[in-house]
Amino acid sequence: MDRLSSHRATKDIVDKHGFKFSKSLGQNFLIDDNVIDKIIDGARVKEGDKVIEVGPGIGTLTREMAKRAEKVVAVEIDKNLIPILKETLADFDNTEVVNEDILKVDINKLVDEKLSGGPVKLIANLPYYITTPIVMKFLEEDIPVTDIVVMVQKEVADRMNAVPSTKDYGALSVAVQYYCDTEIVAKAPRHMFIPQPKVDSTVIGLHIREERKYKADNEQLFFKTVKAAFGQRRKTLLNSLSSMGVLDKAKIKEVLAEAGIDEKRRGETLSIEEFAHLSNIINKNI
Ligand code: SAM
Numbered sequence: 001m002d003r004l005s006s007h008r009a010t011k012d013i014v015d016k017h018g019f020k021f022s023k024s025l026g027q028n029f030l031i032d033d034n035v036i037d038k039i040i041d042g043a044r045v046k047e048g049d050k051v052i053e054v055g056p057g058i059g060t061l062t063r064e065m066a067k068r069a070e071k072v073v074a075v076e077i078d079k080n081l082i083p084i085l086k087e088t089l090a091d092f093d094n095t096e097v098v099n100e101d102i103l104k105v106d107i108n109k110l111v112d113e114k115l116s117g118g119p120v121k122l123i124a125n126l127p128y129y130i131t132t133p134i135v136m137k138f139l140e141e142d143i144p145v146t147d148i149v150v151m152v153q154k155e156v157a158d159r160m161n162a163v164p165s166t167k168d169y170g171a172l173s174v175a176v177q178y179y180c181d182t183e184i185v186a187k188a189p190r191h192m193f194i195p196q197p198k199v200d201s202t203v204i205g206l207h208i209r210e211e212r213k214y215k216a217d218n219e220q221l222f223f224k225t226v227k228a229a230f231g232q233r234r235k236t237l238l239n240s241l242s243s244m245g246v247l248d249k250a251k252i253k254e255v256l257a258e259a260g261i262d263e264k265r266r267g268e269t270l271s272i273e274e275f276a277h278l279s280n281i282i283n284k285n286i
Pocket of ligand 1: 025026027028029030031054055056057058059060061075076077078081100101102103124125126127128130
């Protein structure tokens with residue numbers, strides 16, 4: 001068996017096992033060779049790499065990654081896919097399937113036990129209903145991850161990749177770009193999947209910086225400030241930050257002046273550097 005990424009090969013294996021697609025688990029399988037190659041190239045998968053895949057489906061992407069990487073650990077929630085994966089991954093002894101919900105997995109433990117401590121790359125065509133929680137879990141839980149290359153809904157990729165003062169720029173852009181350099185790797189219109197989803201997709205690359213570019217002294221406060229600033233997009237910073245409940249309005253006025261940020265600006269105009277600077281000054285004043 002070679003590639004699984006044709007409509008025919010996918011249909012055949014799914015039918016053979018009597019598999020029924022689950023909409024609620026976000027099961028839209030990729031059937032485009034070109035995009036698969038772009039995902040693997042975008043993640044610069046090479047010999048020695050340790051990869052975590054979330055939601056291998058029938059193993060289409062898993063097989064191609066296993067041809068290049070040292071090991072691929074694929075976490076799949078749907079037990080009905082396990083016998084299929086057993087068959088499609090039979091020739092690849094550097095793959096391991098874990099039948100779990102990724103949101104409940106202790107990723108650091110998995111990396112220690114199955115990928116000799118990492119570092120790892122997260123490469124996946126993600127189930128859309130939990131894209132953001134998965135990405136944030138990998139970024140926030142101190143996991144030794146160097147690159148995240150994932151297929152997500154186009155609009156989510158646009159938000160992760162957005163620059164200040166654009167309509168897509170928001171708390172997600174800041175959260176992701178606080179840790180990573182972002183890159184659009186490939187576009188994947190809906191016809192590249194079966195069954196066809198109702199939305200188009202984009203593969204985004206998040207390359208985690210080795211050296212912190214932005215440094216918030218109190219990261220919890222930094223994210224709280226970002227959330228407050230974007231919470232009420234039409235409000236000025238003076239008003240949105242006052243409602244954060246950390247400092248009163250008069251003090252926020254002083255803090256903004258000290259930070260050199262005009263109190264009438266809106267959150268969506270602030271760069272990540274400005275958010276970090278601002279939250280550091282708030283931190284000094286609480
Ligand atoms: N990788 C395959 C491909 O590209 O064709 C399938 C991708 S499909 C968009 C998403 C996959 O994630 C499905 O196989 C689905 O069963 C799985 N999945 C959904 N929720 C999950 C969860 N919480 N944990 C692990 N896998 C999950």
